[in-house]
Amino acid sequence: MRVRWLHATLSAAVLLASGATLARAQDIDLFANADPAATSNIPVKPDMPAAAAPAAPTPATVPMAKASLTIEPSDWSPGHAAPAQPQAETGKRGDGKTVSKLDDPDTVVKPAVPAPSQDPLDTAKPAEPGKAPEPAAAQVVPLAPLPAAIKAALDKRGAAEIRGFEAVERRKERAAIAAYYAARKYQPLWSGNGAAIAAVDPVLARLAKAGDDALGVADIPAKVVAKGTEDEVAWSEIAMTEAVVAYSRQATGARVDPRVISPLIGARPQLADPAKVLDDVAAAGSAAGDRLAALNPVDPRYAALRDRLASLHGARAPATTPIPAGPVLRIGMHDARVPLLRARLGVMALDLVADADEYDMELAEAVSAYQRSNGLRVSGRLDTATAASLSGAGKGSSLEGALVANMEMWRWMPRDLGSDRIEVDVPAYVVTVFHDGEPVATNRVVVGKPDTPTPIFSNTMKYAIVNPVWNVPQSIIKKEMMAKIDRGGGLRGFEVSYNHGQLTVKQPSGPKNALGQIKFMFPNDFSVYLHDTPSKSLFSASKRAFSHGCVRVDQPFDFAFSVLNDGVPEGGKVVWSQKRLEKMIGDSERYVNLPKPLPIHIMYFTATADAETGKVVQREDIYGYARAVTAALKGEARPAAAVVAERKPRRTAERPARAATARAAVATDEDPR
Incomplete structure (x- = not known):
């Protein structure tokens, strides 16, 4: 009995040993035919010392199948989500080549797959609340007194609790600052040998003007302490660094995440890397303040908003003599308040005696201009709100909020828009083509409704399709067509079929096609x-x-002429004339490549500088984005959709005939979008 038990135990042990040997042989054989250089970094298993690692058994003793590794090519890289690919189908281009084209889901825009974060601090795990960041490596040599004081101050800052809606961003900034100083062994950045470096005064001067760019940098130091106790120098050092990092992050758009405003805002601000900013600014010497200021948007339209905000701040003091209450003044009326109003707006009467108290056309135009630039209802009449604003009551409350919100939205835009580009200005309902930085053509556009907004993002236009086919999205089929089909009604002008049990609807090329006779493509996640x-x-x-x-x-073929000819005809001849394009109109799709891809920016600004006068004008916040940004800057999380829903319906002065025409055009089958 004992002999059989011992025999069985030994047999089991042999089998287990054989299995282990086979498993390790398979591990080794996996790389048997690999390049030795490619396998030199393969680690030895922890339980097997390198000297004792067994050699792979020969095929005669351990037969096995060869294993192989296959690596598929991919555009994905570590730290980035795989890019979302739009669904495509193939079509024939004018030269007969097969090209891919997007389906035509004009009607319902889908939110894009979230893009990878553009924040360099998102690659590192931020410090947990109430916990100091761990040092990058153990200190072998004891720190000198000043570096030790800087490290102790950083540890204390990192462990301090942060509250408020900016807590997440401030934790990230403090963790980045701690890592920065650890990398430089906690040596001071802003002083040396008992004196402040040359960059300090220009940086302090720029930080003092942070409000000019509507930035909310708190705790700006009055000076940098270069002489004093180690603790005094250390805390002054950290205060300066925190202010510079906060300025750089706010200037590049860290305060408001566009995705919080709406998932249909694809713009992603390129946030500043604190380490790079600190190195660059500290090394800039007397130009350090300019380096810091250059982190703000550089577009002249942003500068116009900043200048208007500065003038608004300068006019904050109430007027010496308020405009008295009285009836609403209209053109042709005479009133004792008119001379005061003329003095306030700088408008002289044609006849200083006879016309001094007349509310004439020139004065009405000046009132209209004031109303437009101050966010008031433009009527050209002196009403109660206009009189109160001119008297200093509630000065700038509405306009200032609009200016700050639009300045913030400029931070989401690429710093270089391109000298040749296309801009779709959603609140202005226009598209403009630029060549060499100058506008060369402007066309009216129709944009998305408030409940189906046009996405806001930047991309590249690559080609156009003449005689497009409209493949109706499933969302439209279900919401707007299925009921008609179920009632037995047909879809005139559409081709209806079933594909793998799913109803599909297609509208062929033609003059009644919902996409018209041409469409312009810039493949994107929003389709x-x-x-x-x-x-x-x-x-x-x-x-x-x-x-x-x-x-x-x-006028889409006029627009096509602008984008297809690149602004400069070859050899004095137009490459793509409108007549040539119109000759392509027919019943099959034709592809036309742009001579070079053009950047296209779909933009949303409700306060902007007028192209002719340079004065800031306001537009309707049709999607509620500006008000949502204003709320976000105050720490109120209110997506734009909620802001739009809260708006009360407004009565319009639109003529009934025009309103009826618009409603009918939206509702008909010829353009159900």
Whole structure:
């Protein structure tokens, strides 16, 4: 009995040993035919010393199948989400080549797959609340008194609790600062040998003007302490660094994440890397203040908003003599308040005696200009709100909020828009083509409705399609077409079929196609584009938010001429004339590549400088984005959709005939978007 038990135990032990040997042999054989250089970094298993690692058994003793590794090519890289690919189908281009093209989901814009963060601090794990960041490595040599004081101060700052809506960003900044000083062995940045470096005074001067750019940098130091106790120098050092990092991060857009405002805002600010900013600014000497200021947007339209904000701050003091209450003044009226109003607006009467108290056309135009630039209802009449604003009551409350919000949205934009580019100005309902930085053509557009906004993002236009086919999205089929089909009604002008049990609807090329006769493609995650439309009457409306997200272009072949000829005809001859493009109109799709891809920016600014006068004007916040940004800057998390929903319906002075035309055009089958 004992002999059999011992025999069985020994047999089991042999089998287990054989299995282990086989498993290790397989591990080794996996790389048997690999390049030795490629396998030199393969670690030895922890339980097997390198000297005792067994050699792979020969095939005669351990038969096994060869294993192989296959690595598929990919655009993905560590730390980045795999890019979302739009669904595509193939089509024939004019030269017969097969190209891929997006489906035509104009009607319902889908939120894009979240893009990878553009924040360099997101690659490192921020310090936990109430916990100091761990040092990068153990200190072997004891620190000198000043570096030791800086490290102790950083540890204390890192362990301090941070509250408020900016807590996450401030924790990230403090962790980045701690890592920065650890890398430089806690040596001071802003002083040396008992004196402040040359960059300090210019930086302090710029930090003092942070409010000019509507930045909220707190705890700006009055000076840098270079002489004093180690603790005094250390805390002064950290205060200066924290202010510079906060300025750089706010200037590049760290305060408001566009995704909080709306998932249909694809713009991603390029946030500053604190380590790079600190190195660059400290080394800039007398130009350090300019280096810091240059982190703000450089577009002249941003500068116009900043200048208007500065003038608004300068006019904060109430007027010496308030404008008295009285009836609303209209053109042709005489009133004792008119001379005071003229003095306030700098408008002289034609006849200083006879016309001094007359509210004339020139004065009404000056009042209109004041109302427009101060966020008031533009009427040209002196009403109660205008009189109160001119008297200093509530000065700037509405306009200032709009200016600050739009300055913040400029921080989301690329710093270089491109000298040759396309801009879609959503609140202005226009698209403009630029060549060499100058506008060369402007067309009216129709944009998304408030409940189906046009996405805001930047991309590159690559080609156009003449005679486009519209493949109706499933969302539109279900919401707007299925009920009609279920009732037994047909879809006139559409091709209906079933694909793997799913109903598909396609509208062939033709003059009644919802996309018109041409569309302009810039493949993107939102599946939107610019296109023609058969509903031409909508372009006559002053407010043109009628689509489900795509942008409809008035006079699309004029627009095509601007983007396809690159602004400079070759050899004095136009490459793509409008006549040549119109000859391509037919019943099959034709592809036309742009001579060079053009950057396209779909933009949303409700306060901007007028192109002719340079004065700041305000536009309707149709998607509620500006108000949502204002709320976010105050720490109120209110997505734009909630802001739009809170708005009360407004009565419009639009003529009934025009309103009826617009409603009919939106509702018909010819353009159901």
